[in-house]
Amino acid sequence: MPSSTVENYLKQILVESIQAESSEVAMGKVAECLQVTPGTATTMMKSLEKKGWLKYRPRKGVMLTSAGRKVGMNMLRRHRLLETFLVETLGLDWGEIHDEAEELEHAISEKVLEKLDEFLGRPSHDPHGDPIPTKRGTMPKASNRSLLDCVEGDCVRIESIQDQGRKFLQFARKNKLVPGKRIEIIRHDEIADSIELKVEQKTILNLGSKTAEKIVIRS
Ligand SMILES: [Zn+2]
Known part of the structure; x- marks a missing residue:
């Protein structure tokens, strides 16, 4: 162990x-x-x-090695299922669940983990939009495109948020930059380092490249 x-x-x-x-x-x-x-x-x-x-x-x-990968996958499964439980069942804010899951993931038994998965309805993704590995250690492939890869006129959907920090997640939620939301790219100006976008056909937002890179999308 x-x-x-x-x-x-x-x-x-x-x-x-x-x-x-x-x-x-x-x-x-x-x-x-x-x-x-x-x-x-x-x-x-x-x-x-x-x-x-x-x-x-x-x-x-x-x-x-395959043994190392197995442990890593199991920890990811624990982490992401716990995050889902903390948000969906206990109603914790998604900005605070990462640190809680970091502690709990080492503490629960395999038996509790399986019960948790069943209780949650075997979710495929956690609240940040990251895929949850199955018991067998397989996981759907995540997108590797971020808002930074988009050009003017692109219409995309947010898949996940690649920053688990509380501040960033609060910012993301306040601006409705959460998994599932539709984004339209109005302008991508590389010289000015600015991406102007429309969230859910309403709010206009301006992001710099550092922020845009953390928002993973699927077209
Ligand atoms: Zn996390």
Whole structure:
């Protein structure tokens, strides 16, 4: 049984590899997502390799073994099901559920997890719009296009919000930038770093590229 710290590392590396659409995650990315120095990341990856959770290629990157991937997927499943439960059943604000789920995901048993999934009606996506892995460890493919990839005249739908921070989620909800909403791109001016859009055919909004990049869409 891996410790909660190891469970978190494996989950983060899995998320990075899914986002990068590559089984190998570069060491720079590993250090960045675990919020440690490159030296610390290397030490940690070597110790995870000894335990059989991943393969480490010096100065290159890491690749999860099937055992490591299984743990990572299970943690993602726990995290996303718990977030769904906290919003839909307990009525918590979606800006505060990430931190709560980070704690709870290590604490519940497999039995409770299965009951939770059944109780929630086996949801396919969490409140942020991220896909929830099944018990067998499969997951629908998420879109990799953000508002930043849109051009004038595009009509798209928000799939997910890629920032779990409370402040960003409050901003997103206040402006109706939530999964399922329809967006029309009025103008995308790269020089001015501004994307002007219409939300649900009403509100006009101006976003910079940093914000637009965090809003994943599907056309
Ligand atoms: Zn979360």
